[in-house]
Amino acid sequence: MKKKIYTLCFMCSVRCPIAVVVEDDKIVSIEGNPHVPAMKGVCPKGAAAVGWLDDPQRVQAPMIRTGPRGSGQWKKVGWNEALDYTADRCKEIFAQYGAKSAVYCERVNLVTDLSKTFLKAIGSPNYFSHDTICKGSINTACRSLIGYTDGQITADWSNARQVILYGRNVFESVEVKAMNALLDAMGKGTKLTYIDPRVSITAAKAHNYMMIRPGTDLALNYALMHVIIKQHLYDVQYVDRWVEGLHRLSAFVDTYTPEWAEVETGIPAGEIIRLAKEASRAKPAVVFHYGYRGSHHPTEIYFRRSIMMLNALMGSIESPGGIVIKKGPKDAGLDAGIRKFSDQEFPPMEDARRFDGCGQDKFPIADAAHGVGAMFPSAVLNEDPYPIKVLFAFRFDPLYSNFDYQQSLKALQKLDLIVSCDINFGGTTSLADVILPESLFLERSDPLQMGAGLKPAVNRRIACIKPRYDTQPMWWILKQLAERLGVGEYFPYETIEDIWQYQLADMGIGIEAFEEKGFVSLSDKPIRWDRNDGIKFKTPSGKIEFTSSLLEDNGFPSFPPYEPLEVSDDRFRLMVGRCIAHTNVMTQNNPYLNELVPENRLWINAKRAAALGVNDGETVAVSSSAGEGRIRAFVTDMIHPEAVFMLHGFGHREPESRRSCGRGMADAEVQEAIMDNVGGSPALDHTLVSVSKL
Amino acid sequence: MGDYLIYTDPTKCVACHSCEVACKAKNHVPAGATLGKIVVMGPGMINGSPAMSSLFVPCFHCEDAWCMNACPVDAIRKSDENGLVYIIRDLCVGCKACILACPWHIPQWDPDAGKAMKCDMCMDRIEEGEEPACVAACPTNALQFGEPTRLSHQSREDYAFKLLKRNPRK
Ligand code: SF4
Numbered sequence: 001m002k003k004k005i006y007t008l009c010f011m012c013s014v015r016c017p018i019a020v021v022v023e024d025d026k027i028v029s030i031e032g033n034p035h036v037p038a039m040k041g042v043c044p045k046g047a048a049a050v051g052w053l054d055d056p057q058r059v060q061a062p063m064i065r066t067g068p069r070g071s072g073q074w075k076k077v078g079w080n081e082a083l084d085y086t087a088d089r090c091k092e093i094f095a096q097y098g099a100k101s102a103v104y105c106e107r108v109n110l111v112t113d114l115s116k117t118f119l120k121a122i123g124s125p126n127y128f129s130h131d132t133i134c135k136g137s138i139n140t141a142c143r144s145l146i147g148y149t150d151g152q153i154t155a156d157w158s159n160a161r162q163v164i165l166y167g168r169n170v171f172e173s174v175e176v177k178a179m180n181a182l183l184d185a186m187g188k189g190t191k192l193t194y195i196d197p198r199v200s201i202t203a204a205k206a207h208n209y210m211m212i213r214p215g216t217d218l219a220l221n222y223a224l225m226h227v228i229i230k231q232h233l234y235d236v237q238y239v240d241r242w243v244e245g246l247h248r249l250s251a252f253v254d255t256y257t258p259e260w261a262e263v264e265t266g267i268p269a270g271e272i273i274r275l276a277k278e279a280s281r282a283k284p285a286v287v288f289h290y291g292y293r294g295s296h297h298p299t300e301i302y303f304r305r306s307i308m309m310l311n312a313l314m315g316s317i318e319s320p321g322g323i324v325i326k327k328g329p330k331d332a333g334l335d336a337g338i339r340k341f342s343d344q345e346f347p348p349m350e351d352a353r354r355f356d357g358c359g360q361d362k363f364p365i366a367d368a369a370h371g372v373g374a375m376f377p378s379a380v381l382n383e384d385p386y387p388i389k390v391l392f393a394f395r396f397d398p399l400y401s402n403f404d405y406q407q408s409l410k411a412l413q414k415l416d417l418i419v420s421c422d423i424n425f426g427g428t429t430s431l432a433d434v435i436l437p438e439s440l441f442l443e444r445s446d447p448l449q450m451g452a453g454l455k456p457a458v459n460r461r462i463a464c465i466k467p468r469y470d471t472q473p474m475w476w477i478l479k480q481l482a483e484r485l486g487v488g489e490y491f492p493y494e495t496i497e498d499i500w501q502y503q504l505a506d507m508g509i510g511i512e513a514f515e516e517k518g519f520v521s522l523s524d525k526p527i528r529w530d531r532n533d534g535i536k537f538k539t540p541s542g543k544i545e546f547t548s549s550l551l552e553d554n555g556f557p558s559f560p561p562y563e564p565l566e567v568s569d570d571r572f573r574l575m576v577g578r579c580i581a582h583t584n585v586m587t588q589n590n591p592y593l594n595e596l597v598p599e600n601r602l603w604i605n606a607k608r609a610a611a612l613g614v615n616d617g618e619t620v621a622v623s624s625s626a627g628e629g630r631i632r633a634f635v636t637d638m639i640h641p642e643a644v645f646m647l648h649g650f651g652h653r654e655p656e657s658r659r660s661c662g663r664g665m666a667d668a669e670v671q672e673a674i675m676d677n678v679g680g681s682p683a684l685d686h687t688l689v690s691v692s693k694l
Numbered sequence: 695m696g697d698y699l700i701y702t703d704p705t706k707c708v709a710c711h712s713c714e715v716a717c718k719a720k721n722h723v724p725a726g727a728t729l730g731k732i733v734v735m736g737p738g739m740i741n742g743s744p745a746m747s748s749l750f751v752p753c754f755h756c757e758d759a760w761c762m763n764a765c766p767v768d769a770i771r772k773s774d775e776n777g778l779v780y781i782i783r784d785l786c787v788g789c790k791a792c793i794l795a796c797p798w799h800i801p802q803w804d805p806d807a808g809k810a811m812k813c814d815m816c817m818d819r820i821e822e823g824e825e826p827a828c829v830a831a832c833p834t835n836a837l838q839f840g841e842p843t844r845l846s847h848q849s850r851e852d853y854a855f856k857l858l859k860r861n862p863r864k
């Protein structure tokens with residue numbers, strides 16, 4: 001008998017609501033959950049999920065390494081042996097170096113509450129998430145202005161009339177709902193402006209494409225603000241009511257004229273003025289999108305702030321068709337939300353200093369909920385602030401995600417114990433001492449998700465089929481480890497139903513309520529605050545702080561002068577990005593996705609390639625002070641002459657992953673260790689590389 | 695296409711290839727082969743601006759199907775009910791005549807089974823009132839499935855209403 005099950009995808013972190021049809025413990029189809037508007041189909045990653053189910057190249061059982069790191073020599077073991085081994089090694093190491101010698105990193109997911117519980121229970125302050133490497137600086141930028149993180153806001157795509165995207169490649173780095181909402185809006189006349197040194201699919205769909213000089217978006221924004229303020233194109237009433245520091249901004253952008261920006265960005269002054277005017281005409285239904293990944297340049301936080309300031313000038317924050325603040329259970333009139341395991345009382349930590357100094361000395365204003373993951377390799381290598389011996393890498397691969405591959409590799413090699421949880425053999429996993437394989441999202445149920453939004457809802461992932469191999473859900477693995485480490489009491493559950501009950505205890509919702517649609521909506525109507533008087537900004541002033549107390553109280557300026565970007569005659573600014581077929585460094589070995597996009601290429605401007613004698617399709621060497629790699633060239637007029645581009649996620653070297661091993665090049669090989677030291681993101685698009693013919 | 699058509703709306707298509715992947719997953723299509731294929735032109739620079747377009751190419755389910763006429767063992771049939779052209783896998787002897795005969799070489803080769811395979815427009819899904827897998831997977835509504843007459847009516851109406859809305863009082 002066929003059965004339709006509503007659950008949540010996890011091929012990427014968006015977690016789209018999906019409908020899975022199952023018959024005889026087999027997946028018949030995966031489509032969008034029809035109860036969610038704009039969620040019709042799935043992206044190719046969702047469609048390809050089944051490719052992983054029976055894949056013989058998956059991690060099929062717990063494994064303990066038997067040969068040197070990375071040799072591909074493993075012993076298949078039972079769960080008890082793997083867990084005992086992990087716990088015994090931890091105990092030995094913790095006895096000498098303390099539990100703080102363990103760092104836990106993961107892709108934020110539905111068990112994150114339990115990951116944090118685990119760390120608090122064992123007594124380590126050292127957590128970081130994938131988010132920090134991807135967008136730590138957007139998070140900090142948003143908090144510095146409105147008191148909310150980027151995760152707590154969203155764009156009201158359906159009602160926007162002007163959308164301006166800075167490399168936010170919405171049609172390749174997708175959230176299905178958002179993509180559809182924008183496409184529908186465009187069908188009804190919404191105008192899309194796309195700014196990127198490279199022609200992406202989004203560029204091809206845009207009404208207005210600007211090939212900007214790489215790394216100069218901040219200059220463009222200062223000029224836009226200059227025009228908007230000088231020509232009084234802003235929403236005067238909104239700005240008077242909500243903005244703190246307009247006069248300082250006005251004085252600051254005085255010299256940043258469109259003519260000045262034209263020289264820096266390559267975008268004609270007239271076009272900058274036209275964009276400012278067009279956006280202003282549509283205000284407040286304007287989205288200057290703050291970005292999805294925000295880890296490009298050392299000034300990242302100030303660039304992301306400038307985007308949000310443009311929204312503020314348009315009066316678009318918390319306006320229909322603008323940027324909106326996501327609402328939670330309290331806003332929907334409930335007394336409480338989901339109960340968290342990490343809110344239990346834990347014993348005090350012996351040493352609260354973090355490996356990354358996040359929220360402390362080194363990165364006082366970066367978000368400690370995510371940490372500053374880019375600091376991990378140097379913390380290990382320099383034993384600063386203390387020796388780090390253990391890494392838990394759960395569904396996240398720090399080896400290929402951070403800059404400077406060689407440095408990361410050295411750091412991982414230095415560790416005493418790497419515990420990895422993965423679906424297939426990724427870079428860190430193949431160096432691990434023990435692998436605790438998680439079941440695929442189709443094979444497991446997970447803790448409930450609080451889906452904040454204009455219409456908040458609680459969402460559920462539920463197992464659709466039985467695990468194909470000897471794998472387990474993470475919530476089970478963590479409890480088992482905790483018990484062996486003597487802190488099992490913080491995991492008061494046996495089954496997933498126990499977890500759901502615990503989570504829902506204060507909400508007055510029963511788990512049966514999820515059967516019908518896979519989620520429980522907390523509000524029928526979008527919850528919007530009155531933009532004249534009801535917006536609850538969470539800054540100290542309750543306003544949008546152009547003059548930021550978060551920055552200035554910690555010794556950082558609100559308006560640092562623009563520093564022109566160096567022009568290199570012989571090198572290129574390396575840009576990286578995503579395509580729709582892959583999630584970061586995780587999916588390159590999936591049989592279907594590997595077939596779709598098996599390797600990356602180096603996009604290089606045709607004129608510069610000709611000067612180097614590089615032909616299309618030819619293998620070239622790419623190098624920087626961090627290292628060198630080889631990759632085939634894609635010679636094109638669709639990229640700015642000062643930039644080269646490659647997709648992130650390739651260049652895998654894990655022998656176990658036979659489809660992706662040796663295909664393409666890892667951007668991390670040549671990305672230098674450059675950071676945004678205020679916001680906390682690595683600057684992954686800032687390295688100047690040389691390209692040479694072989 | 696038998697009694698059905700799949701339309702592509704290139705303004706909506708983002709070249710994501712979900713349609714192809716969903717088809718492959720559903721029909722257990724081996725690596726390298728595609729039953730329904732999304733053909734994408736671009737992105738490329740046209741008169742200084744980036745542009746792209748695409749067209750989904752499944753089997754056309756011809757009225758007088760070349761593949762069917764070429765098959766020496768009558769493994770290819772046309773459904774009386776809905777005109778869809780399909781291969782009876784057990785009868786296929788792997789001679790590849792259909793692949794050669796089809797003007798667009800649409801039937802595909804399954805090297806593991808040593809048999810031809812082709813798009814049957816997900817007959818089983820259609821019988822259950824569902825859209826073909828490619829159409830159901832498309833995340834942007836770029837693919838539309840239906841009877842040619844209905845799709846034609848719809849496109850004409852969409853077009854006409856757009857015009858009429860501009861001048862509602864005439
Ligand atoms: S395979 Fe070719 S000849 Fe046969 S029905 Fe399809 S399009 Fe026509």
Ligand code: SF4
Pocket residue numbers: 702706707708709710711712713714732748750831832833834835836837
């Ligand atoms: S699934 Fe839809 S949007 Fe994606 S390539 Fe196919 S037709 Fe285009």
